[in-house]
Amino acid sequence: MSPSLLDKRLVFVTGKGGVGRTTVAAALGLAAARRGKRAIVCEVAQQERVSRALGGAGVGFEETELAPGLWAISIDPQRAMEEYLRDRIGSRRLSELVFENRLFQYLTAATPGMRELLTMGKIWELAQLERRIPEAAPYDIVIVDAPATGHGLGIMRTPRTFSDVARVGPIRRQADIIHSFVVGPKTGVLCVARPEEMPVNETLHFRRALQADMGIALDAVAVNALYPERFSAADAGRIGGLDGRGSPIARAALGAALEEHARARTQRSQLRRLRRELDDVPVLGLPFLFTPSVGLPEWGRLAGELERSL
Amino acid sequence: MSDLAGVLEGREVVVCAGPGGVGKTTSAAAIGLAMAARGLRVAVLTIDPARRLADSLGLEEIGGEERRVDPERLSAAGVEARGELWAAMLDTKRTWDELIERHAPDERTRDAVLGNRIYKELSSAVAGSQEYMAMEKLHELHAEGRYDLLVLDTPPTRNALDFLDAPARLSRFIDSRSLRLFLRSNRGSLRLLGRSSQALFAVLRRVTGVDLLEDMAEFFRSFGGMSEGFERRAREVGALLADRERTTFVVVASPAEEAVDEAIFFRRRLRESGLPFGAAVVNRVHYAPAEAPDAGVEGELVELVGDDLARRVARNAADWRALAERDRLGLERLAAELDGEPLVRVPDLDDDVHDLDGLVRVNEHLFGGTQRRTAT
Numbered sequence: 001m002s003p004s005l006l007d008k009r010l011v012f013v014t015g016k017g018g019v020g021r022t023t024v025a026a027a028l029g030l031a032a033a034r035r036g037k038r039a040i041v042c043e044v045a046q047q048e049r050v051s052r053a054l055g056g057a058g059v060g061f062e063e064t065e066l067a068p069g070l071w072a073i074s075i076d077p078q079r080a081m082e083e084y085l086r087d088r089i090g091s092r093r094l095s096e097l098v099f100e101n102r103l104f105q106y107l108t109a110a111t112p113g114m115r116e117l118l119t120m121g122k123i124w125e126l127a128q129l130e131r132r133i134p135e136a137a138p139y140d141i142v143i144v145d146a147p148a149t150g151h152g153l154g155i156m157r158t159p160r161t162f163s164d165v166a167r168v169g170p171i172r173r174q175a176d177i178i179h180s181f182v183v184g185p186k187t188g189v190l191c192v193a194r195p196e197e198m199p200v201n202e203t204l205h206f207r208r209a210l211q212a213d214m215g216i217a218l219d220a221v222a223v224n225a226l227y228p229e230r231f232s233a234a235d236a237g238r239i240g241g242l243d244g245r246g247s248p249i250a251r252a253a254l255g256a257a258l259e260e261h262a263r264a265r266t267q268r269s270q271l272r273r274l275r276r277e278l279d280d281v282p283v284l285g286l287p288f289l290f291t292p293s294v295g296l297p298e299w300g301r302l303a304g305e306l307e308r309s310l
Numbered sequence: 311m312s313d314l315a316g317v318l319e320g321r322e323v324v325v326c327a328g329p330g331g332v333g334k335t336t337s338a339a340a341i342g343l344a345m346a347a348r349g350l351r352v353a354v355l356t357i358d359p360a361r362r363l364a365d366s367l368g369l370e371e372i373g374g375e376e377r378r379v380d381p382e383r384l385s386a387a388g389v390e391a392r393g394e395l396w397a398a399m400l401d402t403k404r405t406w407d408e409l410i411e412r413h414a415p416d417e418r419t420r421d422a423v424l425g426n427r428i429y430k431e432l433s434s435a436v437a438g439s440q441e442y443m444a445m446e447k448l449h450e451l452h453a454e455g456r457y458d459l460l461v462l463d464t465p466p467t468r469n470a471l472d473f474l475d476a477p478a479r480l481s482r483f484i485d486s487r488s489l490r491l492f493l494r495s496n497r498g499s500l501r502l503l504g505r506s507s508q509a510l511f512a513v514l515r516r517v518t519g520v521d522l523l524e525d526m527a528e529f530f531r532s533f534g535g536m537s538e539g540f541e542r543r544a545r546e547v548g549a550l551l552a553d554r555e556r557t558t559f560v561v562v563a564s565p566a567e568e569a570v571d572e573a574i575f576f577r578r579r580l581r582e583s584g585l586p587f588g589a590a591v592v593n594r595v596h597y598a599p600a601e602a603p604d605a606g607v608e609g610e611l612v613e614l615v616g617d618d619l620a621r622r623v624a625r626n627a628a629d630w631r632a633l634a635e636r637d638r639l640g641l642e643r644l645a646a647e648l649d650g651e652p653l654v655r656v657p658d659l660d661d662d663v664h665d666l667d668g669l670v671r672v673n674e675h676l677f678g679g680t681q682r683r684t685a686t
Contacts, residue, residue: 018331018564049568111428111529148330165427197664230622238615239623246614249607252599253627254614260626290629292636293567 005219006032006310008188010127010181012144014152015192016202020224022049023294024192024286025145026070027302031310033069034303037140040071040126044119044155045147048074053295063126063136067296071139073126077115080122081108087132088170116158117175124178127186149191149206156182156189157213188219193274195223195267200274207281218281222306223271225288231261284309312678313652314560317588318345321558323452323550324461324588328562329572333593333656336663337562338463339367339397340672343384346395350458353396355447357465367666369397376451387666396457398447405443413539428529441465449547551585558588563644565595565637574647589652590644591676596658598634599627 005011006028013025025041032039040063041050048058050072059072061079066072085095098104108114125132127142146152159182163175181187189210193203207218231239239254246254275283286305289298318324318341326338335356342354353376367379376398384391407424414420423429441464448462551557559580563573573590580587611620645653656675663672 016331017329018569230626231619235615235619235622238619242614247607247610249599249601249604250610250614252601253607253611253623256599256627256630257623260630290632292632292639 005188005190006035006037006141008141008219009139009186010123010142010144011188011190011219012146012152012156013190013192014146014149014206015222016194016199017148019192019194019199020286021148021192022053022145023299023302024190024222024224025143026050026053027286027299027306028190029070029072029141029143030067030299030303031306032141032143033067034307036069038069038071038137039141039143040073040139042123042126042142042144043072043074044123044144050145053293053299075119075122077118077122078108080118083125083133084118084121113158113161116155117162120155120159120178120182121174124181127181149202149209153206153209153213160214183214183216187216189216190220190222191218192222192224194225195270195274197270200270203274204277207278218278220282220284221274221278222284222286223274224286226271226285227260227264227267227288229264229268231257231264233261236261312654312676314341314589314591314654314676315344315348317558317560317652318459321556321588322459323448323557324459325464325551325557325559326462326562327464327559327576329569332562332564332569333663334562335463336669336672337560337591337593337656337676338461340669340676341560342395342397342459342461343389343391343666343669344673344677345459345461346379346384346391346393347389349392351394351396351456352459352461353398353451353457354461354463355398355400355444355451356463357400357444364399367395367397369399383666387670389666389670393458400443400447402443405447409443409446422528426529445547446543449543449550452550453546552583554586558586560588561590563590563592565592565640565644567636567640570640570644573644577647587651589654590648591654591656592641592644593656593672594658595641595655596630596633596637598630 011028013021013028015021015024022043029039029041043050048060051059051064051066051074058074059066060074061076063071063073082095082099085099086092089095089098108118123142123144126139129138131138147155159175159178163172163179166172166175191203191206193199203221210216210218236258239258242254244251271283271285284306286302289301291298324338324341326334326341328334338354338356342352346352355376368383369377369379376396379395379397381391381394384395410420410423414423444462444464448460451457451460561573561576561580563569573592577587577590608620608624611623614620615623641653641655654676656672659668659671663669
């Protein structure tokens, strides 16, 4: 992983569905917090997986501290709109009047891309050292648990798209500011993959699309759920050479070892392919977790792995 | 007949729903393959299939139109298809364009929408857009009646059942009285609006800039002209999806905690919406040595492979047993929710499934392997 990833102000974590984006985002947040940073993980689709993984109720739109230095927020575009209007209009009464107008609610719900734009606006706001929200404390790093690769890229592009559409006016200015920040040096992009055919392909595709659509490079790839390499080829040969000797229970355990060896080998070949195709993009391995559920202890373990590579 | 085959028997539409990353596209393709093997003319509609799956079906060059999978490819994978397997990748932008072209009341409206900057920039990039397109395509193909069975792979959105609401949401919006007022409004007629709407317009101009506002107004005005067609199709798709004689929903999940949570959520959501649930398919189930090696077995392992390797073998067996236990608990939780409804398990296959051979292997678990001619 790029040694500077934890020094970014804003990091987007994306990847194919089901590869563990939320887990990696939370672990990255914890790694930052352990370095003494004030970190916040942003969820964008009202899933609140981060806070629920800790057994709590969802955090909602409130910035909430889950562990020392690790905060979470779930971005609600409607609330973000309310906040934005209050900031722009100045008058709380007038902004509420607008916000509660049904026509206005219809318009913002139906305008293509509006939810995404509002989400990006809030992410940008969180990443500013001078917060727009009165009395809000700044964060050292904002980590976005972004949607899966295709839609993740879509949401990152939204400010520029609106800037193109609006041509002039305040939306154009605001969208340009957000876009410049997203493609600027303070923002990083981390793609999560699993060492399997399809996620590796999607990661490679995402890297090209990120370059083509946004003109920015992928900062790092985290390869999640790597099986341990417990058995060498020689070990496997030795077990194979037993030719089915042993009690049924011993044979089952030995069979499981051979299976693990085969799976780990398949994964390693996908990992090699990924590294080869990515050439200069840092690739970071994270272990498969044989635990019944994933929460703070598991994030802690993964944060440790991340810290070692940072 | 397997549980799943029973559920699919006689249906015209199968909707595969579930969270992202649990093998939903693979399950949809496998179901399509199995039903084609049984003699049906099947079309699989998928959103964004993995490259190699598309390649192995021979779909590399297609856009939104469905293409037939070459029967020789199926033969080569050991599948004797008595029917036909077709597949289409839904191309959001293109489906939108076709939709506008087909349903615009006149050329002026068509050109106004297709040329509108908001439409051009945002129609394909937007959440909800894919869902809507999936519904439109389903409606189109079902109305044409060229297929015995349509298998729909839903978009991997986190709120993956939103697509059910997409048509209704759009028609509700287009039909709203406020919108109609807005569309008719210009500076002169703003007085017709309530005081808050007048304030709103003043503020919107300030916040967005006039240019954007006018593009938005034009966008909605153009769409307003097509609202009847949208509403009618939304009603028809809704009726088709709710018809348990013709449609069944297959919820796809994995045994991991979060995926089971979402599968349970989906099952309840279908019940609340009055939609016909058929079966749950749980992919990537881990099985492990049934019994833990006890002290006696550890001694035996040491004898067989030596101290160091025996320790690693025992540790590995313990890890996999823990994983299998996690999966067992997840499946148990899901089974309790399903209360006797079909639950089909597919084991974790050693690499992920991304070609026809892989689909055939999946089908051995989904359908009991009856459609495979020879073992390879």
